[in-house]
Amino acid sequence: MELRQLRYLIAVAEEENFGRAALKLNISQPPVTRQIKKLEEELGVQLFKRTQKGAALTAAGGVFLGDARQIMSLVHRSVERVEAAHRGELGTAEVAYFGSPSLKIVPEILQVFKNDYPDVEINLRRIPKREQIRAIKVGEIHMGFGRYFPHDPDIYTEEILTEGLAVAVPKYLDIDIHASNWKKIFKSASFVLFPAAGRPNFADEVLSILNREGIDPQIGNVTEDIHSALILTAVGEGFTITPSSVADLNWSGVKFFELPEFGMACPLNCIFRKSDTSPILRALRTSIRRHFQKPGEGMK
Amino acid sequence: MELRQLRYLIAVAEEENFGRAALKLNISQPPVTRQIKKLEEELGVQLFKRTQKGAALTAAGGVFLGDARQIMSLVHRSVERVEAAHRGELGTAEVAYFGSPSLKIVPEILQVFKNDYPDVEINLRRIPKREQIRAIKVGEIHMGFGRYFPHDPDIYTEEILTEGLAVAVPKYLDIDIHASNWKKIFKSASFVLFPAAGRPNFADEVLSILNREGIDPQIGNVTEDIHSALILTAVGEGFTITPSSVADLNWSGVKFFELPEFGMACPLNCIFRKSDTSPILRALRTSIRRHFQKPGEGMK
DNA sequence: TCTATATCATACCTGTTGGGTATTCATATG
């Protein structure tokens, strides 16, 4: 059986007439006769009763007509679906993240993406940076989010945005950090750094900035993650320097002060395979570009 | 698009390899390549990523594979359905009845039919005899049940069974009708006849039998239907002679006595169009023959 | 580095088949 025969069947059933069906199909009448006949022979079932005025479906033909219509509509629907999938509008986006961006920015990005591509499922996993690179290379994930990714020749690293820095201090301390006093305070302060692993990392960046500013920080602790660092800050182990977006969340026991003097020092990157041409990746990049980057900026 | 291409797509997806897919399809490899390529061109979507080891579905290809499987299974299912419809196992049986058979025998027949052909819907209507003949001629119904149908050249009348007769008398009468006294009783009795319309009919048959037995019955009333007749009997308007199957039901106010002396005088017939070759009619007749007729008896 | 191998793609041929035209057959209608 071929779809051609179902098309002809539907046309003849609708027109109740082989000749008019042929006209509608833009072919001549004999091929219609032949294909219907072939279909009937294959099924071993008479589908039409030929009358003087044309052709009338038999009971079995009526059953088959319903199914044929269903099949054709399924065919059309699935063509649309493939095309949607090809445009990146259908499928599953495999996404990974690591570190502090997960707190505020990655949720924002995925919210925007879900809005742009509502039929794409998002499969999100927390994966360390080096592991992300491996997963991207073998095609397990389309895109990873994080900061300070190590370089890899197969991986393209794109900057989504840069943030300033803020400093978290214990809430119970009665201090106010601003342009005219921060340097003095920092020189005698103790700091909690994060993360410990995944060099290069945010801790390296913070240290390098402090050094640049002539501060040789006293290190109270180095934690695995930002949450641990802020807990230690709350109990007085030392100040923590964080990306400023972190300050927008409600942390108990700490308060934040922006550090505009440190500049927009903290990038948020996404990474993906240079050779990945999948529509889902294209969709992800399109969505990110439209919402987080100025036109024409930052693309490969 | 043609089903052939879906078959090849599924084979290649399953084997992840064009050559092995060709083997499975019992054709050579190049046609597979060509059909897949043609499909991809028609959709404007790459379905497979060709690798060194074979072929891997793209994301869009995966979407399409699922749909293709669904389409193929729908195709197979609908072939089965057409064949079932052709065997008369699927569809709607349009059936009509008229008169007393509706009380007991027609329900029995339809019960048996529903049991034999559980997927056939039964559309049952009460239609007068002449109207049944018209409806059968134009194909509105497949089969009609009744007694004493008028002859029609296009209609085949088949006898399903014959019944004896019984007489209904008022419950309050303290009489017992049997072989040795019925004639004497009937000669002085009054009778209620039914039905009034649709000649030839059961009333004609009853009169002819009574006459044959030398009884010139006194007619108390002629009713439209059996139910009215039995109500009149209950109130003493006269005896009613009925097909004996009627006696099996619980009627209030009357009691029945079999009349074996009258013979198996009351046929139940079904009628259908002589030229009707529809599988549903065939199914109906098969069912009836198997359950109500001795092998080889009564068929055209 | 140079095969050997496994894969898909291409070129070309052939036979099948789908579609076209002309005609016939069947049947109803005036």
Added chain:
DNA sequence: CATATGAATACCCAACAGGTATGATATAGA
């Protein structure tokens, strides 16, 4: 009985599916 309508048939051609042979490419192994 002529005519009209519609399906079926006969025959032709062109398109296309499938076959064989070969090419292109990339990987693995010597």
